[in-house]
Ligand SMILES: Nc1ncnc2c1ncn2[C@@H]1O[C@H](COP(=O)(O)OP(=O)(O)O)[C@@H](O)[C@H]1O
């Protein structure tokens with residue numbers, strides 16, 4: 001992906017540019033830059049990346065800085081064959097620090113309010129892509145087709161555990177579906193959140209934005225990624241801040257028990273998504289050794305989650 005020239009950028013934005021600074025390397029099918037003009041600072045993101053196409057649809061159709069905590073969009077359009085261009089108002093501020101309990105509370109309360117408010121509005125936005133909850137059927141097909149090869153490479157204990165997971169699919173899906181739908185920004189991590197100069201939480205990065213059950217917005221809480229709250233106490237704090245704010249603003253109140261049970265199911269569903277990706281890599285012989293390490297770790301996580309499901313839920 002080649003960068004646009006200053007002339008091209010000035011034409012698209014209809015503004016003179018005095019400074020230009022690259023924010024990200026351009027190896028992912030999109031270029032991200034910070035521009036300074038005579039009267040503003042602008043973030044631009046452009047390229048042929050599929051996620052960027054989705055982000056532009058979201059800004060064009062539903063995200064509105066006057067009503068939602070998102071940056072104001074200045075230009076969002078297709079500028080060439082499958083090249084998408086997004087210009088946003090630059091938000092001065094910092095990314096949250098999830099080592100700070102106040103930041104966790106602030107961010108996840110805002111997210112709960114976001115989820116609650118969108119759960120009402122989302123009914124009017126039919127054009128937004130909606131989750132299809134197909135992870136279990138993808139897993140079944142992978143296992144059916146490649147069972148003996150996968151057993152040979154990964155061992156039968158794992159394959160048995162995955163079949164056991166499939167046997168719980170009904171209860172897992174039911175628990176996801178009992179949660180109201182909302183607009184999931186798609187990738188809640190500290191890099192995609194800005195605390196602006198007034199201390200307000202602003203959500204950015206809508207490449208994977210789609211309509212999903214509210215519990216799936218926090219499906220990754222429980223992973224040990226450093227970009228999200230990952231210590232046990234911090235995860236609990238984040239989830240309860242999310243739930244409390246949800247209950248303050250949503251039409252449907254969720255009890256802590258139901259929320260926790262649904263979260264357990266969202267975690268299992270999330271791991272199935274991971275396994276689908278890893279098993280496909282093994283089948284296609286991509287990064288086998290590295291993938292096996294991920295699978296080992298994932299297997300331990302999934303085992304714990306299933307044990308919890310068996311102990312805490314009527315299956
Ligand atoms: N409107 C904005 N104002 C200020 N900084 C931004 C803005 N949008 C993005 N950024 C910064 O650029 C980084 C990358 O932007 P993001 O939209 O998350 O792109 P990517 O798709 O590469 O994750 C963000 O983590 C943030 O630091």
Ligand SMILES: [Mg+2]
Nearest residue numbers: 191192204205
């Ligand atoms: Mg991002």
